Amino acid sequence: MKIAQFSSFGKPDEVIDCIDVNDLGDPNDNEVLIDVLACPINPADVLNIEGRYGVKAKLPARLGAECVGKVKKVGASVKGFKEGDIVLPLDRENWVQQKIVDEKNLILLPDDIDPIQLSMLKVNPATAYLMLKKYVKLQPGDWIIQDAANSAVGQYIIRLAKIEGIKTINIVRRKELANELKEIGADFVILDTPNMASEVKELTNDSDIKLAIDAVGGDIILRIGDCLAEEATILNYGLLSGKNIEMTSYQTVFKRLVLTGFWLMPWLQKMERQEIFEMYNHLASLIASQKLHVPIEKTYPLEEIKKAVKHAATYNRSGKIIITPNG
Ligand SMILES: NC(=O)c1ccc[n+]([C@@H]2O[C@H](COP(=O)([O-])OP(=O)(O)OC[C@H]3O[C@@H](n4cnc5c(N)ncnc54)[C@H](OP(=O)(O)O)[C@@H]3O)[C@@H](O)[C@H]2O)c1
Incomplete structure (x- = not known):
């Protein structure tokens, strides 16, 4: 073989x-x-x-x-x-x-x-699911922001968030992806620009954003951090830029933003078998009904x-x- x-x-x-x-x-x-x-x-x-x-x-x-x-x-x-x-x-x-x-x-x-x-099924849908469920208690109508939004994980996040009524701001490198991502449920698709915070404020009607999901790292976190509410969580799960995350002291001290990381492997090691089984069967049923694709x-x-x-x-x-x- x-x-x-x-x-x-x-x-x-x-x-x-x-x-x-x-x-x-x-x-x-x-x-x-x-x-x-x-x-x-x-x-x-x-x-x-x-x-x-x-x-x-x-x-x-x-x-x-x-x-x-x-x-x-x-x-x-x-x-x-x-x-x-x-x-x-x-x-x-x-x-x-x-x-x-x-x-x-x-x-x-x-x-x-x-x-x-x-x-x-094993990696990306579970990553998107656990990042949305396990870190910040989100209610329908809440906003989240993510980068690398056209990646497979990013698209699962958009689709899962939509199912839960959670609204998404999606940062991409190529603006031509906007319509494609809106078709699968993205609320807004933006580029990484120096005035990201004011753009996001306007798009969300100055709503609190309590969760940022990041696969890029590097200096984009400086700009994403400025979009977030006090005590919001930045969940880093990828190293696409190859650069260390940058934040200001204002963001860490006065805004009290929480930076943490997600890695699927330890999650699967610590979850009970029954919970793993239920998660994958739930996600498989969403793939079957083409809600995840x-x-x-x-x-x-x-x-x-x-x-x-x-x-x-x-x-x-x-x-x-x-x-x-x-x-
Ligand atoms: N921590 C975990 O447990 C876990 C689990 C699953 C995935 N991940 C991570 O999640 C990320 C996405 O995985 P995937 O399978 O969804 O990826 P994918 O579908 O292969 O897509 C790759 C994405 O990365 C973007 N990208 C590449 N280099 C970039 C850069 N320097 N700056 C900004 N964007 C960049 C691409 O943008 P373009 O289309 O514009 O090129 C594309 O959106 C990866 O970093 C992967 O390692 C982590």
Whole structure:
């Protein structure tokens, strides 16, 4: 079978390869053998290959933060899964044709949902959901502000916020994205400009904004901070600019803004299994009803992993890059 692997940290398309390894044997009693149907390339995967992720991989390393799979064979004592079931593995190393997973690391999913959309269920929808639910108590009619708003996470935030009646100010790098984002529920789409605070004040009728969600970092936080209410929370979950966050003393002392970070991995480690199951089934039902959906730019076979990671690392994409290891 084929897998994607990298043997040194570096430029993703230079260090990653698709290689042949021995086929997997039968699963043990408590294990499940799955065919991987689809897996997205996430910015976290790219950071991982570059050696800049929160956990450094042991080389040579397989990768792939997420996928969706179809059960091929179950171990003798597995009760919750059968051949043909559609499943979400909670572990990593998903850019492979087949994998064996302990049944406690699998979530059973409905079998009538587009596998390409489902392949992105584990990371980005859960990130958007938890960031909206777990940090600031938001009521219908409240405002939030976010940057990188056209990213997949940004689009899930727009859609989930809309469902809850929460209004969104969305910062993008390309103004031509405004209509597309408004169509999926964005209230306002703006550019990062020096007069962002006065623009936002006017758009929201001077409403308090208690939550900012940031994937960019760097000096944009100076301008976002000026849009926020006293004691508001800035939730940083990405490092797209590659720069450290900047804030003024006025923002930290007199406005008492709270800067904190979000990382999905520790959340999944500390949540109860039942809560994880309920969250993913809720999000899967929203994907099934197309209330959650992100555009796809291109799908690649695993053999073209070099081209796929190179494509994923380009900006101004119209959607995600997906690998379909079994065609
Ligand atoms: N902390 C966590 O647990 C967690 C979980 C999921 C995702 N993330 C992070 O969330 C972010 C978005 O992920 P995704 O999968 O949604 O991304 P994606 O769909 O691949 O989109 C990438 C986005 O990044 C924007 N971008 C790239 N460089 C930028 C820069 N220097 N300044 C501003 N914007 C920039 C792009 O804008 P253009 O379209 O204009 O190029 C695009 O909107 C990533 O940083 C990822 O690592 C974190």
